[in-house]
Amino acid sequence: MKKGFFHVVSPTEFKGLLKRFPALAAAEAGLLEATGRTLAADVAAHEDLPMVNRSCMDGYALSARDAFGATEGNPAYLECTEHLPIDRIPDTPLAPGHCVGIVTGGTLPEGADAVVMVEHTQELGAGTIEIRKSVAPAENVMLRGEDARAGHTALPAGTLLRPQEIGLLAALGYARVPIHARPRVGIISTGDELVPVESVPAPGQIRDVNSHALGALVLGAGAEVTLYGLVADDEDSLCAAVERAVAENDVVFLSGGSSVGVRDLTQTAIERLPDSEILAHGVAVSPGKPTILARVGNKAVWGLPGQVTSAQVVMLVFGLPFLRHLAGDAEAFGDARKNLRSATLARNIASKQGREDYVRVRMEHREDGSLAAVPVLGKSGLLRTMLRADGLIRIPADTEGLFEGQTVDVWLLT
Amino acid sequence: MKKGFFHVVSPTEFKGLLKRFPALAAAEAGLLEATGRTLAADVAAHEDLPMVNRSCMDGYALSARDAFGATEGNPAYLECTEHLPIDRIPDTPLAPGHCVGIVTGGTLPEGADAVVMVEHTQELGAGTIEIRKSVAPAENVMLRGEDARAGHTALPAGTLLRPQEIGLLAALGYARVPIHARPRVGIISTGDELVPVESVPAPGQIRDVNSHALGALVLGAGAEVTLYGLVADDEDSLCAAVERAVAENDVVFLSGGSSVGVRDLTQTAIERLPDSEILAHGVAVSPGKPTILARVGNKAVWGLPGQVTSAQVVMLVFGLPFLRHLAGDAEAFGDARKNLRSATLARNIASKQGREDYVRVRMEHREDGSLAAVPVLGKSGLLRTMLRADGLIRIPADTEGLFEGQTVDVWLLT
Known part of the structure; x- marks a missing residue:
């Protein structure tokens, strides 16, 4: 791709690019x-699972035929030959008219096909058991092979x-x-105004938020994370840092560089690496448009926006599903892994067509018992919109906005 | 409590007992x-956060007053004194009629109260900037203290x-x-019919499932887990194992013992320990009624049902919220941490009054785009009902059942 060329892709195209990276090795x-x-x-x-027919109940194992029609008023009477402990298997098949005492999990003798619960029986002494309820064949029995069959894929x-x-x-x-192996993720922060969390910022400086917030997101998705700390906004430093992080990880996220100059720098630094390719230079979502996706060898290198909110939203919407995809999850990009909750939108939200919007919302319990989704407004450079948000609402690219009172799916951030 | 006394509590009472255990130390x-x-x-x-007024955009910092009423057709013209790099703070206050070039994140000079985006300006040379859009005070500016105020609780x-x-x-x-510290959880499996996962079961034996399934649940809730393996079904062995596990952990889960005899054994073994108390011997839920809750010193000891499904449901409904409660989460027992999804029930489900039921369901996408919750029937001793389930539906104790076509909240198990 030509240097400086600004190739903005749709969210669907972006996910398509991500899916091309194969799952990690076993x-x-x-x-x-x-x-x-x-x-x-x-x-x-x-082997079959269960390996044998096992009882689901404490009671008596019998042939259902022998208790056919039994009721409280018209019980059946069976001869109990023994009480089987849970780890004993029966020596001999059950004879007609006989039963054996059995506990939950115990193995049924040959000739028995059902279990009557102890609550529906009475010991009459001298080995005679009164059966006060009929049972169907296989009743209260876990049948051999019900959970898995020998030789089949479980x-x-x-x-x-x-x-x-x-x-x-x-x-x-x-x-x-x-x-599939757990993805190893390297995070690099760039920005000449940034200082480490342990430092006291001089005027004009701020502490590095993104390394930690993004690292926390990555950990929450079950990946391993290495923070490479702060790298100066110059091509040589950036190039060396990316090269090292690519060698040591499966994925590299660079954060910082939301201004045009730094974005170009990120792109140039990546392009200097052997076998590298910029796959997308921007994705049509808000917040998060200035996102770079590149390939270095067979590894993905991301340039995330520097704005804290934008970086977190891009990570939630694309980054974490990508990590799950690398970990072999076929549902990684779908809704199945999201905590979605229905709510009533508390206010109109306008949205630009051609761009997928992610709006931060608070959840409020209304007096009528319903849940309301209240948009959290504020500048995306601030931390507070994400702090005050319980979740995100997605506004599709082909929609001009959502209306107050409309039912929406809120993607809860917990 | 008297030995053998069967004290079944309601789910609400059970949660009340759990909440009495304090959160773990800091x-x-x-x-x-x-x-x-x-x-x-x-x-x-x-300190205030942001520490200073910072720009949200690349553009020009100015006094909003100086661009009042500016439009494309009627622009304002300001004198640009310098372009501030992101880590430079302005030396002098901004004079009326002046502006400074500023990048996203840059510090506004004294005298500037807004930023006009670079897209709405034009450099005319000789330091003159054409401003084609008016801005309100504070527009495109992150104000000092908007995220946090010095001296206040953040x-x-x-x-x-x-x-x-x-x-x-x-x-x-x-x-x-x-x-709050991460809870340390010890898991003990009992059951004379059980053998370790590495063994080939003899007739009448089965491999220990609960240690691993319950351990996996505990890990997923962010706690630490130690598996103590299999303990024989006798009072001395059980008592020694519980004593050791209590000493080494914050919580102990015993699994196995769904049959009455083993349940009594568990209770007796716990009661032999110093400063012990059985708090509940049964909870009115299905599956999971034969659950024991005890206190040994200030630690909780649970006797879970031996049936795999029952043990997993009790762990999901009570055990994991309890672990989150110990970890200091005030919302531990609420719905906020659950992944709930609305669906249409595909079939009537009957339920006994006075008992809270948890029904396993599969989620199915219907042709009309709706989600259907299809009950998964089967014996609770089998693994397959939980394997085939995407989630659980809760049927409250005061309800006799749910009807086909009704909208239900499915608690997704992901």
Whole structure:
């Protein structure tokens, strides 16, 4: 791309560029470490799960046929041969007219196909059990193979491992599983007016906010983060910093440089690196238009706007989904991972066509029990609009605005 | 409480018992480590933020009075004395009829009260700038103290530190902040039928699922977890394991023991410890009724149901909010931290009055663009109902059920 050429893409095109970067390589991890990560390969069941027919209840295992039609007024009477402890399997098949005492999780004997709950029975002594309720075949029984079948895929590649999937993997005997690696993210702040958080700013200086706010966002998305601190606004320093950060990470975010001069500097510094390419120099969203996306080798390098609000919104809308995409999440760019809540818009909001707008809103509980979304107005260089916001409303590019009283989806920032 | 006495409390009473445990002590942490944690003390601003009036735009700083009424057709003409780099502060106050070039973030000179964007100006040479648009006082300016005022509390104790709050703390010069400690959680699995995940189960045995699924849930809530593995179903072993786990953690979860005998065993083992008290022996929710809550010293010990689904639901509904409560989050038990999504119920669901029900549901996108919540039926001893569920629907205790077509809030499990 020609130097200085200002190539602004649509949000859809921008996501398309991001999706071209492949998911990170597979790595093996223990079960707890794998929580919240994405499977990098199919996982097969080597055995049926449950391995046998197991009881869901404390009670008596029997053949449903033997208690057919049993009621309180017309009970069935069965011979109880033994009470099975949970870890004992039955020695012999169950004979007709017989039952065995069973606990939750216990293995059903051959010949038994149902369990009647202990509450619906009465021990009459001498091994006779009164059954006061009929049961259907398979009632109160977890059937062999209901959770997984031997030789079949239990969880396909690309599955997000929630606690319940971790439980299934444990049940199948997988102590370690193949997952996509956690993205390593480097963050560089530029801006000659910036000083580190530990410093007292001289007149004209301010402390570096973006390194920390963006680092916190990255951590929240489950990636690893390295802060490279402040780099001077000159081409050589910037170029060297990016080169190092690219070598040590999977993704690099540069923040600062919302003014045209610094934006050009960022672009030039990236272009000096071998095998580099500017993919987008601006994206049609507000806040966040002056966002640069580049490729250095097979790694993404972002130039984020310097304004704190703009940088955070671009990170939320594109950056964090991209990190989840690199971590193998097929739903990364969709709404499935967002905490969306319906609310009534408290005020008209105007919006420019051709640009996707993200409006900060506060949530207010109204007396009628409804939720109202109240736009938080203010300058995007200030921290307060994001501080006071409970969430964001997206106004699509083809819309001129939203109306008071309209139902909107608020993307909650928690 | 008398041994064997079965004290079932309502969900509200249960939460009341949990709220009596105080938040964990304060600890100091670096900014990134503090992300997602709760402030343990008020944090004051030691200086105004911004420290000075700063420009939101690239353009010219001026007195709004000097550009009053300026338009394209009737521009104002001002004398530009200098172009201020971002880290330079003006030496002298701005004289009437003058302006200075300024970049985004730059400091306004005394005498300037607004910034006109560079797009609405024209350099005419010899230091003369044509101003083609009037500006209001404070327009395009971040005013001193708009984000925080010196001597005032910038963030009160109890604030959840999202990335935007981390940014504010950085801006105020706090590299380390006081936060409530991260809860340390010990998990013990009991059940004579259980074997570790690495083992091949003999007939009648199954692998330990709950340690891993519950551990994954705890990690996802930002707490630290230690798995104590499997403990035999006898009072001495159980008592020793609980004693050790209580000493090493802030909270202990025992899983296993959904059958009455093991439940009694858990209770007895806890009661043998010094300064112990059973607070609840059952809670009116389904699944999850056979849940024990105890106090050992000032620490909570939970006896979770052994059924995998029940254990996970109790952890989601009560356990994880409790961990967030210990971490100082005042909203821990509310809906604010839940990912709730509206959907149309696809089927009637019956429910017993006097019991709060949590029904697993799948989310389905319908052709008309709406979201449907489809109940996932199945035995709670199986893993599959939680595996197939995208979320939970809560049916309040005073309701006999929900109807097909009704709008429900689905609590998404992501």
